[in-house]
Amino acid sequence: MTRCSLLTLSLWSAFTGAAGFPLSCVDVARGTEAELASHRDCAALKGEDLMLAPTQLRQMRFEIQGLAAVWVTGQWYYVRPTGESLPVVTLDNGPDPFAEGLVRSPRQGRIAYVDAQFREVIAPRYDWGWPFARGRALVCRGCRPIQDGEHTRLSGGRWGWIDRQGREVVPVRLSETQARAR
16 A cells, blocks of 8 residues: 655655655646646655655645545545555546545556555455445456557456455356346
8 A cells, every 4th residue: 555654755855855756746726626737846656655745735635535636647646634645546537436435446456445544445356346336346357458549448357246345246257248237
């Protein structure tokens, strides 16, 4: 899980200076409903950890279950006021919304389900997973993304349904069509 504290950010910022945050980021501008604002020199990646400049972190809007959303180098993240961050799936050009209290987070090429406190509720056991609806999520193993214009679709693999505890309520061994019919 990608995490860092405000203290870590402050120490890192003091050590590295402004050059320590070479990446631009995009978030929803303060005082607007949904207008995106781009900021220079506001973020850095250290391995898989996102670090935001303290000045950027202080300016963010924490309105999604106490979290802010930020786009850095082709990836959406939810960020806590402490600076902890969580990479999330992109859905319709924005960060994956929480569904039934969980959000999808890419991990080692798979999908994990995480709550608003960034606790991993369902480990990354599946190659893909859809958001929860009515207590279940459609998941697959062995499915592969295929680029279709600006969209991505999935092909192949074995499909099934899981509940919010990660138990397979329909075993992951069906075709996508068969699983969707259940």
